[in-house]
Amino acid sequence: MTPTWFAANWPQIKSWVESQYPHEGCGLVTERGRWIACDNTADSPRTSYVIDPMRVLELETTGEALCVIVHSHVDADAYFSDEDIAGATFPGTKSPAFPGVDYLVVSVKHKKADQAKLFRFAEVGEFECVFEFDFLN
């Protein structure tokens, strides 16, 4: 089943990550389903993403919990990479850095989003795909 937040925000998420091409685009979705586009502050934004931690802290001042962390892959499939796992878990323990938060990975090829997959922490060090959205451009 398509998550409500996804249906409500997909047009904005899609246009944001496409606009960031050939860099990875990123952002946050709150528990109330609010989409927040974030700048990618990574040193190598074509192959990685970093969201300013202040954007997450700002959320706490609004009382809204973080629900989903979104990022895109440039000319690559929507999969949860080793780097994504490393960024989503604590070193050593492999427990989730943000318990209860899901990760949406969007594949953007030739400036067009073509697939989105939602990943959820399954067990130590592993994330499973719980929702997949494919579409033709």
Ligand SMILES: [Zn+2]
């Ligand atoms: Zn990734």
